Structures are given as structure tokens and as C-alpha cells.
Amino acid sequence: MKLAILGGGGVRMPAFVRAVLSTRADTFSQICLLEPNQLRRDTTGRLAVELAAALGHPGVVSVTADPAEALTGADFVFSALRVGGDAARVIDEQVALRRGLVGQETTGPGGFAMAMRTIPVVLSYCELLRELAPDVTLINFTNPAGLITQAIASHGGVRAVGVCDTPGGTIEHLCHFLGVERDQAQADYAGLNHLGWITSLRVDGAERIGEVLAGFEKLQESDNRYAAFDPEMIRRVGALPTEYVYYFYDPLRYVRGVAQAGSSRGEDVLALNDELLAGLASAFGQGGVRQAWTTYSRLLAVRRDTYMRTDMQGASGQDEARARRFAEPETSPAAAAVGGYEGLALRVIDGLTGVAPSECIVNVRSEGTVAGMAADDVVETSAAISPVGITPRPSPELPRSARALVLQVKEYERTAVDAAVSGDAQLAAVALAQHPLVPGITAARELVAEYRELHGPLLAYLT
Secondary structure: OEEEEEOOOOOOHHHHHHHHHHHOOOOOOEEEEEOOOHHHHHHHHHHHHHHHHHOOOOOOEEEEOOHHHHHOOOOEEEEOOOOOHHHHHHHHHHHHHOOOOOOOOOOHHHHHHHHHHHHHHHHHHHHHHHHHOOOOEEEEOOOOHHHHHHHHHHHOOOEEEEOOOHHHHHHHHHHHHHOOOHHHEEEEEEEEOOEEEEEEEEEOOEEOHHHHHHOHHHHHHHOHHHOOOOHHHHHHHOOEEOHHHHHHHOHHHHHHHHHHHOOOHHHHHHHHHHHHHHHHHHHHHHHHHHHHHHHHHHHHHHHHHOOOHHHHHOOOHHHHHHHHHHOOOOOOOOOOOOOHHHHHHHHHHHHHHOOOOEEEEEEEEOOOOOOOOOOOOEEEEEEEEEOOEEEEOOOOOOOHHHHHHHHHHHHHHHHHHHHHHHOOHHHHHHHHHOOOOOOOHHHHHHHHHHHHHHHHHHHOOOO
């Protein structure tokens, strides 16, 4: 099988390639990384190619700037784009933060701006796929994943599914908190990407969600992702949110936390990625693939260990300094495991190809399985995955407050997709005004105007 990766020079791609070739080398005969940026082709792209050779699979991995070369004959495509790069993410965040609004890459004004830059690019790749690989399955983890998957499902004309490891990771952490194995527990989950709740958690048939909610303070002590949530509010809702719901439940605390930290997550990531790319360029000049891998793994560990600290706790630079002290580089490119959203994407592939049919939480059309949603509304839900296809399971009922929030955000998403497809700047402002984190149409119009100005040609299509 051939796998093509849009955004193949992303910083996580060498680790993904290493993990796949270390643990399941027979899965793909070709992995083609599509990356338009020369620096990334020469650093992260080169590392992925040389890791493959070091693992005994020369020629399996390639990197190119030519979309036709990457996409022709692809069986599966991963979409991991960041249109405009890390610098654009900083703009997305800062435009919102200057107004006291949530500045974050997947939700609120920041997620909107990223989606508006990304949707036309993703749909142009879909057009190529219809011509060059008509039987392809596109697996999307480009953020905001739910909104981008909605655009592909509505206008892409290719089979698509969105993946995110947040729900599955949350369930695993809850099992650890309760001291049980994952296969002992059955969880019910419903919502949208980065706006979902676990409504039930049964262990050997016995319901435990009430116990988790009652002891939420203990969960906060054991799991950093819940540190900033208000326990009384969570108990009142009556379901356990995933970490990104925090931006909806306590936006003021988030904005104050970023101000206290002195930088947004996007600014931190921009600095870390610049350091990583520069370090790789230097390492290749000094010691080849082993030296490059050591440098890469150390800096990737720092990025992982500082994830959401600024957002959730108002952390300072001391957290990054601590992460740098304790992040242990891996000096050998040999052993690895596939996790995160890449691991979930591979489970989807295993299901569709019949290697291991399974049930996963993914982003797909609801097909009537969610009350109040249209059949073509993309939701995040459990689905059966097999060679027959991806079949969503009926979603559990959400508490009223959660359901109202989901319906409002879905209306925003659908309007945002319509605005991106039509290029209508006024409709884009209407879409953004529908988002719960935006205080109305005047603010939305001001935000859209500033994003258009600062992003220049990337949003010039909006008129």
C-alpha cells in the first residue's frame, strides 16, 4: 500500500515513520511525504528518509514538493497541514488575545482563522485525489480536525474520516485513575472534536462515572488535563469533559493564564520548532542520522512535556526549563511504538483493510445517529471500522448544557465551511459571530478584518 502525507515535513513525522517501520514494516510499501517547505524537506523530511534506511528499509520513504508525485496511486492519505506555518498560528492566537478572547488553534477565533486558511488548500488536494487516487481514504488530523473533516465530507468528494486521540487518551487515563485495565472498561462518549464528554464509564458492567465526578478533586491531582476545571461545575453538568472543553468553561482563566505565562502556546511551539529545525540542520552536518535523531528526540520530548501547561495553569518558563532537564533523548533509532493520533489512524487503516476490524472514536458523518444533528453533520463518536466501511454507532444523550453547546458550535462550523467555499467575507463574520467564545457580530467583523490584513494572501480569497 502507498501512504501519502500532506504536511509530511511536520515535526512529528520522523517519529511516526520510525514507529511504523519498527513495528509494522510490511504495512506500507511506499510512504511519500509531501512538503512544500525546503527547510523542512531538508531537516524533518530528510530525517524520516534516513531513519528508514537505518532501519533496513531504504527507498520506502521519500519526500517531495510535487503533489502529483505524492498523491498518484495513494491508498491512504494523512492530512497534517499547517497552512502558513507556526508563524500563522501565532497571529491566530494574538489577534484574539489582544481582545481578551480565547486564542487557541482549534477553537474560538484562532481555530476559525486556521480553518479559513486551510479549507481551500485541503479541498484543492481533494480535487487532485479524485483524479489521481479515486479509491483513496483521506484520514484527517489537520486542526481544527472536526471543522476540516466537515469541509471534506461536504465538498471534498473523497472518502474521509477525522481522527483525534483526545477521547481515547482521556478514557485510558480514567481507567488508570480507577486502577483498572482498559479492556475492563466500556465508555460512552459524544460530542464534536475538542468538544466532547464521557457520559458513562462502566467497569465489568458496574457504572463508575458518578464515583469519578464525586471525587473530581482527586482526579485533578492525578491528571494535569483536569487541573484547571471547576469541580462544582463539572458535577453540575453531570458528564466528564475532555480537556479542550476548558476553553468554553473558563475562558477568562485561560486568557489570564497566558498573560501570566508571558507567551501563548503558539509562540512556545514556534520557538521550539525553530530550535528543532536548526538543531537538525546542524546535527546532519556533524554526525549523520544518529546525531540528528538524538537532537530531534530531545526537543520533541520538551514539546510533548510542556503540552497545554501555559493554557491550563498559567505556567511560566520554569516549566519549559524543567522539561528540558528531564526530557531524555533516545539515542537509538531502532525501537518505537505507534501512539497518539498516528496510532489511531493506523487502527482505522487496519480496520478498513480487514487486518483488525475494530471500534474507534472518530469524526464522521452522523448518518442520523445523533439526536438534533443532520445526517451529514460530522460528529465525534464511536464507529465500527471494517472493510465494509466506517459505521457510526448511536451516540449517547448528552446533558442539556453540553448538547446546547454542541449544537451551537456545529452551526458555527457549517456556516464557516459555507463561507470558505463561497469566499464570502461577510458570511465568514456571521459564522464567527455564532461561536460561543465570540461576543457578537461587531467583534466578529473586526476579527475577520484583522485576520485578512495580517494573513494577507492566505485569506485574500475572502471578499
